[in-house]
Amino acid sequence: MDAQTKVLQKGKITIPAKIRERLGINEGDYLKLEIMGNKLVLFPPKTVPNPTELLSGLAEGVPVKEPVKQELRKAAAARAEKKLSRTRK
Numbered sequence: 001m002d003a004q005t006k007v008l009q010k011g012k013i014t015i016p017a018k019i020r021e022r023l024g025i026n027e028g029d030y031l032k033l034e035i036m037g038n039k040l041v042l043f044p045p046k047t048v049p050n051p052t053e054l055l056s057g058l059a060e061g062v063p064v065k066e067p068v069k070q071e072l073r074k075a076a077a078a079r080a081e082k083k084l085s086r087t088r089k
Contacts, residue, residue, distance in 0.1 A: 015042075 003016045015025060023044040025031070032043040 001019060001022070003019055005013045005016065007013055020026075024046075025044050029045045031045070032047070034041045034043065
């Protein structure tokens with residue numbers, strides 16, 4: 001979804017309604033702004049840019065070694081393999 005907005009006095013911008021609705025942005029919400037390369041990225045409320053970082057260190061002495069997506073893929077593959085092995089018998 002592409003959109004353009006004009007920068008007004010004091011750097012104010014309006015986020016189009018369709019984008020606000022899609023991302024769950026409401027009046028009074030705080031957005032996180034981050035510069036990535038030459039881009040300005042706005043993170044809506046309740047966005048976790050890197051969930052692996054948040055999990056690391058929660059359980060003392062248990063580091064998160066692999067990104068969460070990889071762990072989920074491994075678990076899903078193991079479940080699928082287990083189900084397949086039952087149907088092959």
